[in-house]
Amino acid sequence: MAGQKENPVITGDMKNNVDRASILIESLPYIRKMRGQTFVIKYGGNAMINEDLKQSVMDDITLLKYIGINPVIVHGGGPDISDMLNKVNKESHFVNGLRYTDDETMGYAQMVLIGKTNKDIVSVLCGKGAKAIGISGIDGNLIEAEKLTEDADGNPIDIGYVGKIKKINTKVISMLANDEYIPVIAPIGVGKNGESYNINADTVAAEVAVALGASKLITLTDVGGVLRKLEDGSDYIIPVLDEKDIKDLVEEGIIKGGMIPKIEGCLDTVLRGVDRAHIIDGRIPHSIILETFTKNGIGTMIVKEKKEHYEYRK
Numbered sequence: 001m002a003g004q005k006e007n008p009v010i011t012g013d014m015k016n017n018v019d020r021a022s023i024l025i026e027s028l029p030y031i032r033k034m035r036g037q038t039f040v041i042k043y044g045g046n047a048m049i050n051e052d053l054k055q056s057v058m059d060d061i062t063l064l065k066y067i068g069i070n071p072v073i074v075h076g077g078g079p080d081i082s083d084m085l086n087k088v089n090k091e092s093h094f095v096n097g098l099r100y101t102d103d104e105t106m107g108y109a110q111m112v113l114i115g116k117t118n119k120d121i122v123s124v125l126c127g128k129g130a131k132a133i134g135i136s137g138i139d140g141n142l143i144e145a146e147k148l149t150e151d152a153d154g155n156p157i158d159i160g161y162v163g164k165i166k167k168i169n170t171k172v173i174s175m176l177a178n179d180e181y182i183p184v185i186a187p188i189g190v191g192k193n194g195e196s197y198n199i200n201a202d203t204v205a206a207e208v209a210v211a212l213g214a215s216k217l218i219t220l221t222d223v224g225g226v227l228r229k230l231e232d233g234s235d236y237i238i239p240v241l242d243e244k245d246i247k248d249l250v251e252e253g254i255i256k257g258g259m260i261p262k263i264e265g266c267l268d269t270v271l272r273g274v275d276r277a278h279i280i281d282g283r284i285p286h287s288i289i290l291e292t293f294t295k296n297g298i299g300t301m302i303v304k305e306k307k308e309h310y311e312y313r314k
Contacts, residue, residue, distance in 0.1 A: 027293035034292070035068035037215040038177060042205035043121070044076035045222040047282030054124065057220065060288035061182065062130040069292075070177040073184045074208055076201035077117040084112050096151050097258070101160040101198045109198045113186040114138075121184050133176055136186040138196060140172045143204065145189025145197040152261065163189045163197025165204070168211035177212075202262060206269045215275045217266065218291065220282030225300030226263065228254055237299065242306040243267060266302040277302040 041061065047053040064071045081099070085092050085108060093100040101109060118134040125132035137143025145163035150156060176183045187204040189197040202219065209217040225237040226249065241249070246267055249255040255263055266277035280287045280299030291297045 023294075026295065030293045031067050034215070036070070038070045038072060038212050039064065039216045039218060039292075040072045040074065040205055040209035040212065040214045041288065042074050042076075042202055042217070042219045043282075044078075044201060045220055045282050047220050047287075048076065048117075049079060050283075053283060053285065056285040057282065057288065058121070058124045058128055058130075060286055062125060062128045063289065064292070065130055065180075065182055071182055072173060072177050072208060072212065072214070073121065073182065074187060074201055074205035075113075075117060075121055075184065076187070077113045080112045080117050081109050084108050095157065095159045098148075098159050098162055098200065099198070101162050103161065106161040106196055106198060110136075110188055110196050113188055113198075118184055118186040125182060125184070130182050131180050132182040132184050134184045134186070135172065135176075137189040137199070137204070140169060141190055142169050142172055142185070143167075143187075143189035143199065143207075144169065145191055145199060147191070147197065161195065161197050163191070163199045165189060165199060165207045168207050170208075170211045173208065173212060202265055206265050209269050209274045209277075210272045213273055216292075217269050217274050217277040218288060219262065219266065219277070219279050220287065221262070221279055222281070222283060223259070223279075224281045224298070225279050226255055226259065239297070240301050240303060240306055242303050243271070245306070246302070263302065270302055270304045275303075 043057065047057050061071045061073065078099070082092055085105065088108070090105065090108070099105070114134075114136045118136065122132040122134040135142060137145065143165060144167040146166055148157065148159065148162045148164045173183050173185070185204065185208065187199045187201040189199050191197060205217060205219065224235070226241060227235045228238055230236050241263070246255065246263055250260060262279065266279065269277050278291055278297075278299055278301050280291050284290065284298065287298060291299060
């Protein structure tokens with residue numbers, strides 16, 4: 001058309017800025033869909049240890065809150081507990097991957113998880129402009145627990161003050177999350193006589209997600225997801241799994257070792273009402289944002305039933 005000017009050639013810094021704007025536009029449908037929803041995020045692994053990754057995760061969680069999603073954090077803290085026990089020359093013992101927790105160890109675990117780890121996370125979030133509040137399962141009887149007496153196979157076990165969850169009382173969590181706050185939960189439960197129990201953080205996150213009717217359970221790990229070896233020897237991250245897939249992959253030995261309880265725990269949450277469960281690599285900067293606001297996402301998503309044509313992983 002006469003007089004029409006050609007579009008400018010975009011290069012350099014302007015090209016980078018345009019690419020960033022395109023990423024924001026790509027996120028709009030997901031922001032619109034997920035606004036007002038609750039995400040439970042299990043925070044652990046290297047993302048808790050590496051300072052740069054910690055900052056990245058807290059940036060992501062702060063952003064979620066600012067755009068209207070309600071994140072709830074459940075954190076681990078095994079390395080911090082081990083460090084404390086080493087400082088007081090108390091040896092750690094593990095049974096089936098769980099720390100034997102006598103009365104003295106329970107005291108240190110409670111001190112570390114509630115007094116240090118929890119407050120460190122709250123401090124970083126608040127420093128980014130979020131309003132985070134640290135709580136534990138003791139507060140308001142949030143996590144009612146009892147002594148764990150059987151292992152995963154039903155065999156008798158005694159590992160001290162390690163608990164299993166009887167009930168999650170969601171009133172305090174919901175009150176905070178549905179307001180302007182980010183709840184940060186330390187995985188300590190309380191027994192009927194007021195005794196404290198150390199509880200696996202993955203288990204707490206799963207039970208909190210179910211109790212809240214969360215739309216997502218996001219577990220930060222030190223692996224990319226469920227991996228399958230290709231013919232050329234490279235690893236392929238399986239993007240979506242349902243109940244049948246998981247059963248088949250366990251039988252094939254592709255899902256094995258410590259990944260089995262993690263995956264089966266995620267499956268259990270979606271069978272009990274959580275829409276999606278995600279296992280993502282917390283070593284990747286901004287992994288939560290990549291999973292939540294991009295078309296392909298990252299990691300492995302677990303669903304109750306896989307749709308025949310999965311156009312989107314969301």
